Amino acid sequence: MSLVIVGSLALDTIEAPAGSVSDVPGGSTSYCSLAASYFTNPHIVGVVGEDFPDSVIALFKDHHINLEGLVVEPGKTFRWGGRYAKNLDDRTTLFTDLNVFETFDPILPETYRNASHVLLANIHPGLQHKVLDQLESEAFIVLDTMNLWIETAGDELMTLIKRVNMLVINDEEARMLTGERNYGKAAQKLKEMGPEWIVIKKGQHGALLFHENQVFTVPGLILDEVRDPTGAGDTFVGALIGYLTQSRDHSFDNIKLAVVFGSVLASFCVVDFSVDGITYLEKADLDERYDEFVIMSQF
Numbered sequence: 001m002s003l004v005i006v007g008s009l010a011l012d013t014i015e016a017p018a019g020s021v022s023d024v025p026g027g028s029t030s031y032c033s034l035a036a037s038y039f040t041n042p043h044i045v046g047v048v049g050e051d052f053p054d055s056v057i058a059l060f061k062d063h064h065i066n067l068e069g070l071v072v073e074p075g076k077t078f079r080w081g082g083r084y085a086k087n088l089d090d091r092t093t094l095f096t097d098l099n100v101f102e103t104f105d106p107i108l109p110e111t112y113r114n115a116s117h118v119l120l121a122n123i124h125p126g127l128q129h130k131v132l133d134q135l136e137s138e139a140f141i142v143l144d145t146m147n148l149w150i151e152t153a154g155d156e157l158m159t160l161i162k163r164v165n166m167l168v169i170n171d172e173e174a175r176m177l178t179g180e181r182n183y184g185k186a187a188q189k190l191k192e193m194g195p196e197w198i199v200i201k202k203g204q205h206g207a208l209l210f211h212e213n214q215v216f217t218v219p220g221l222i223l224d225e226v227r228d229p230t231g232a233g234d235t236f237v238g239a240l241i242g243y244l245t246q247s248r249d250h251s252f253d254n255i256k257l258a259v260v261f262g263s264v265l266a267s268f269c270v271v272d273f274s275v276d277g278i279t280y281l282e283k284a285d286l287d288e289r290y291d292e293f294v295i296m297s298q299f
Contacts, residue, residue, distance in 0.1 A: 003245040004112045004139075005032050005238070006045040006131045007121025008101060009052070009070075013081035014273060016088070018227040024274035025056045026080060028121035028144070031234035034278050035265040036119075036242030037063035038286065043112050045069035045131070049077040049100045059279065068109045073100040088229050089203070108134045115139050117245045120164070121234060122146050125156040132163055140250065142166045143195075144237045150176045162194035168237045170201040183208055184215070199240070199259065201233055209259050216256045219296055221267040221289075228273040232266045235278055239265035264289045 012026030029046045036042040043066040050072060060067060078101035081094035106127050114137040120128040121144050132141065141164040149157050150173060161167060167190055169177070177193075180186040187198045187210035198210040206220040240262035247254055264286055268277045 002043060002112075002115045003036060003040050003117045003119065003241060004043045004045065004069075004108065004115040004131075005029055005036065005119045005121055005241075006069075006106050006108075006128070007032060007119075007123055007234075008078060008104075009044075009046040009048050010078040010080050010101070011052070012230065012274060013079070013094070014228055014230055015081075015083040015094075016228050016273075017084065017086050018225070019273070021273045023053075023079075025053075025059070026230065026274060027078065028123070028231075028234045030056075030275055031231035031269065031278070032119055032121050032144075032238030032241075033060065033065045034063055034275055035235040035238035035262075035269075036245070037065055038239065038265065038281065039242035039247075039261070040245040041066060042238075042242065043069060043115070045106050045108060045112070047071045047073055047100050047104045049073060049075045052077045059275075062280075069107075069112060071107075073103075075100045077101075082230065084229070088226055091229075106131050113137070116248075117241055118142070119237065119241045120144065120160075121237070125149050125153045125160045128160055129156065129163075132160075140165050140244065142168060142237065142241045144168045144234070145173065147173050147176055158193065161190075164195050166197035166199065167193075167195040168199040168201065168240070170203065170233065174200050184210075187215075197255065199237075201236060203229075203232075207236070207259055207263060209256060211252050211255070214252050216252075216259065218256075218259050218263045218293065221263065221292060221296070223267060223271060226270045229270050230273075231275065232269050235269040236262040236266040238262075260290065260293055261286075263293060 007028035010027035076099040079097040143164040178189040209216040243258040
């Protein structure tokens with residue numbers, strides 16, 4: 001059983017009430033693959049520039065992330081900068097420099113093409129189609145998208161949604177795609193678009209899982225401090241599909257557990273800047289945080 005993750009690799013500059021950092025690891029693939037690595041050995045496909053830090057490559061290797069699909073191109077790595085308001089819900093993009101990512105062409109190595117699970121992390125739907133076209137297996141496909149592609153690549157996104165097993169989006173994106181503010185009605189319309197499984201992320205308020213006529217909700221953990229929300233959604237979906245890959249079980253009860261473990265890793269992500277909150281966690285850390293979710297959800 002193997003997991004392939006295709007998305008962006010970046011160096012971020014982040015300003016938040018708790019402080020600021022520059023040129024730190026970012027991009028959907030960084031968060032997704034590190035989160036997934038606590039459950040399986042992810043294989044990533046991505047592009048970086050010659051300036052991508054050796055320390056980040058070493059971090060990926062420490063987490064047993066397969067880098068055969070990582071390409072280093074002449075030039076600079078994709079860079080993004082953002083500033084968070086005091087409430088941490090409102091974010092302003094300061095700059096987006098695509099650099100080598102502008103011509104990213106996702107090519108799956110031969111050893112990746114029989115993957116059992118594939119995560120299409122946040123990149124243009126046209127590139128995500130290309131990834132699926134290269135697969136030689138009946139993989140379980142999870143798609144994570146964003147409002148930008150809903151607005152600018154709607155037709156390609158709609159045909160892509162028909163090709164995946166699970167769609168993971170936030171509540172705002174669910175409203176954009178369906179026109180529904182009611183979560184149940186939105187999920188029903190999303191399922192009619194093709195995916196069997198729908199996960200709607202609600203930020204600090206948790207997440208909802210929909211399958212056939214079944215619904216599961218996981219709450220958001222109440223944290224003493226949130227320093228940097230960047231990458232929380234990517235961390236969530238990375239841990240979710242990582243757990244599914246290692247468990248080899250697509251039953252409703254097991255995917256409920258995957259959603260919980262996604263929430264567990266996301267709760268670690270937001271307490272520090274960049275990926276620092278999800279680096280070198282111990283099994284005991286995950287078990288203790290999992291128990292917190294269980295206790296909070298029991299009645």
